Amino acid sequence: MCSPPTSACPVLKRVGDRLRRLWPASLLGRLTLVMVAGVLVTQLAASAIWASQLRAKSQVEAQSAAQYVAHSAAGAIRFFRSLPPAYRMLIIQQLREMGGTRFFVNLNHAYVPITQIAPHPLAQSVIATVRETLKTDLPHSPGFELAFAWPDQLVVAEHDVRLNDLPDAWVQHVLLLQPDPAPILVIQTEIEPGNWLYMAALMPNPYFLSSNDPFAWDRLTLQGLSLAVVLLLCLLVVRSITRPLAALSDAAEAFGQGHEEGASPLPETGSREFINTARAFSAMRERIQRYIEDRERLFISISHDLRTPITRLKLRSELLDDEALRNEFEEDLDELDMMVKGALQCVKDTDIHENPAEVKLDALLGRLVRSAQLAGHVVAYQPSGLTVRAKPLALKRAIGNLLDNALFYGERAEIGVSEEPGALAIAVRDHGPGVPDDAFASLFDPYVRLAHGREQNDGGMGLGLGIARSIAEAHGGQLLLENHPQGGLNAVIRLPA
Known part of the structure; x- marks a missing residue:
């Protein structure tokens, strides 16, 4: 250990940094x-x-x-x-x-x-x-x-x-x-x-x-x-x-x-160790490809089988006399139909296959807030008048996962939208106990749930945060988690402006 009066440590550190750069x-x-x-x-x-x-x-x-x-x-x-x-x-x-x-x-x-x-x-x-x-x-x-x-x-x-x-x-x-x-x-x-x-x-x-x-x-x-x-x-x-x-x-x-179309097999040339590695990789790639194809066929079959009951539900919703209730049913069925159509893509990327569009955040978030309030939850939201270019259903799914977590694990939730230099931030804050500092690194892992979360919602799977982060990153943004200074967890989705 270098003593404070000496300057040998900074010099050695600079030399080490230069060697690492070289x-x-x-x-x-x-x-x-x-x-x-x-x-x-x-x-x-x-x-x-x-x-x-x-x-x-x-x-x-x-x-x-x-x-x-x-x-x-x-x-x-x-x-x-x-x-x-x-x-x-x-x-x-x-x-x-x-x-x-x-x-x-x-x-x-x-x-x-x-x-x-x-x-x-x-x-x-x-x-x-x-x-x-x-x-x-x-x-x-x-x-x-x-x-x-x-x-x-x-x-x-x-x-x-x-x-x-x-x-x-x-x-x-x-x-x-x-x-x-x-x-x-x-x-x-x-x-x-x-x-x-x-x-x-x-x-x-x-x-x-x-x-x-x-x-x-x-x-x-x-x-x-x-x-x-x-x-x-x-x-x-x-x-x-x-x-x-x-x-x-x-x-x-x-x-x-996923660029397997037209992919040529690895040449089995070179040293014996590389030939064995190439053969093992080719065999692994074939097994994974067969597994993916089998899974795609399975979800194609499921999505095909679900089309019939969805169509029947759409026809029955036309018989409802309450126009507002009928519109709600039709929107839910449209979302379900979109999810069925993109089932295979959803399995691959945890994202819904749809085209980006200009999304009015007040309309999207307002519907989420109304649905939560109808279920008896307390959600606060101030309209912002901002829009963002995104995949509407995917973004709604990501924010919905964060809102569900906030309502499950906190007493109430607050949603806020703000503009930042070159970005737009959507914050969902709960009023729960927050998250220990040493637990942040594992929150996005599948099936990882904290003790407080298991007590509040024993039916969850611990997948919501991971899906929300994947959707945010697919939009070129990021999902950040931090404890709010006044208590609770604050989840922020930052998207390019």
């Missing part, structure tokens, strides 16, 4: 991200291990090569020291005419400044090894000047004489100038006062500096190509895994929305 929502995105990240981390770890091993190997090889070159240079220095000064240039000239030896050798009267290559750890290690080996082999020498230089910048003699100024025959068998120049090791030592021996040579592996670099362009290109191939294969595998799942998701969504 985390893909789709299975394809998540698998792709995990596999790509895994391949990249593995590649980087392998490259780091390989680079470490390569550097260690190059270091050992360079040390060995440096000792070999230093021993050869020590032998050459001893040889030229043993010669009389007058014969030294003669021997050097003969070596040049014969094609040279391991070293390009020259004599100068002073130290020749060298333009060194850029600092490199391996080059500095080689120079240190050569210096130590020369000091060991030639303990009485006054000192050695060592450096690595590029051929095009190498000065080989006094008065700024460069390597490129010399005849090709003098250096072509000793130093590598074309086509890819390599760094040249230059050793200068004073063999006697006023006489400096100048020696230049390549390392046994001329390109030891580039071979030591694990991030050279050729190696990076090869690693990049291999990484691209691996990532491409990973993406293809992930795509092949998620494509059948996407087809399964589309099929399930289409089936849930």
